[in-house]
Amino acid sequence: MSNTFSIPVLRGRGATVLSSGQDGLVLERPGKKLTIPTRAIARVHAEARSVTVELRTLAGMTPSLYRIEDVSAAAAVAFADAVPTTFLLLRLWSTFRGGSRKGMSGAMLRTSVPGGTRRAYLPE
Template sequence: MSITSPIPVLRGSGDSVLQSDGDALLLRRADEEARIPLAAIGRVRAEGRAVEVVLVAADGAEAAVHRVDGVSGAAATVFAEAVNRTLPERAEGAALFDGSALVTVRTLSDSEEPGRGLSQRDLKRLVIGLFLALLLASVANGVFGGSVGIAVLVFLSGSVGAAITLFGIGGLWVQFERWRLPRYGITVIARKHPEQYRTYIYTDTDGVARTLYGRSEEPEIEVAYHPRNPRNAVVRLSPGKLVFDSLFSLAILLFGLAVDTGTAIMAVGNFLGEYTDF
C-alpha cells in the first residue's frame, strides 16, 4: 500500500495562505479568496521562499501567475512537487485555453480601494467607539445621576438604538450603490453557481471570475460593478424594488434615531434631575 504525503499549507507574507482543497487550490489573502481548479493550473514553481501557481494559457498568450511570497522554502518545494503530481494529464496536441477563466474570486472583507465606503476595519473602530461612549455615558449617569437602574437602561437602550441606526445607514449605503453602479459602473450577466446556494459568478473586464450573493432563484441576473474595483458589485434591481428597499432602510434609520433620541433624553433627564431635586 502506497502512502501519499499530505500537501502542506503555505503561509506567506501579508497573512496570505495557499492550500490544497480537493480538486483545487485556495489562495486566501486579507480581503479575498481565489479558488484555482487544478484543471486551470499548468504547473507550480517553487523559487526560494516564494511559490508561483502558473495557469494554463492559450498558444502565444502570456500565462497568468498567482504568487505567494514569504513562505517556508522547504515547504514550498514539497508543496510544488506534490501539487504538480496531482495535476490532470493533458493529451498531446490538445488545444490549450485560458486557465484564468476557471478561477473564481470571493471577497472576504470590505476593501479600501476606490469605490468603496467604510472598510471593515473602519466599521469595527466605529462600533468599538460607540460601545465605549455608551459605557462611559452609562457609568457617568449611574455615578452622577444617582440611579444605577437608569444607567443600565441607558446602556441597553443606547446599544439597541446604535445597532439599529448603523443597520439603517448600511442599508441606505447599499441602496445608493445599487442606484449608482448600474449608471456609472459596468453591468454584466452573472450565472448561478453550480454548488453554492444563491451565489452567482460574474467575470470582470480583466477576465477574473468573481462571486456575489444574490437573493434570487433565477439562473442569470444582472450585476453592476465599479470599473476600478470589480469586487465592489451589486445586483441590479428594478426601480420599484430599489425604491421599496430604500424606504425600508430609511424607516429603520429613523426608528434607530428615535431610540437614540429617547435614550439621550432619559440620560440627560436623570442626570439633571439629581441636581435640580432639592
C-alpha cells in the same frame, strides 16, 4: 482505501495562505479568496522562499501568475513537488470512480470577494 493526499499549507507575507482544496488550489488573502481549479493549473514552481502558480492559457498569450512569498524554503519545494503528483492521483481516482467530467469546455476560476463571487472560464 483512502483518497486523502497531502499537500502542505503555505503561510506567507501579509496573511497570505496557499493550500489545496477539493477542486484545486485555494489562495487566500485578507478579504479575498481565489479557488484555482486543477484543470486551470499549468505548473507550480518553487524558487527560494516563494511559490508561483502559473495558469494554462491559449498559445501566444501571457499566462496569469499567482505568487506567495516569504514561506519556508523547504515547504515551498515540498508544495511544488506535491501538487502535480497529488492532482494526477486525484484525477485517476476520479476517473476510476466514474467521476470524470467529459464534455467540459474549460475550467472555471472562482474569486470570492466581499459582496459576491466572480467567475471566469479558462481555456482547455
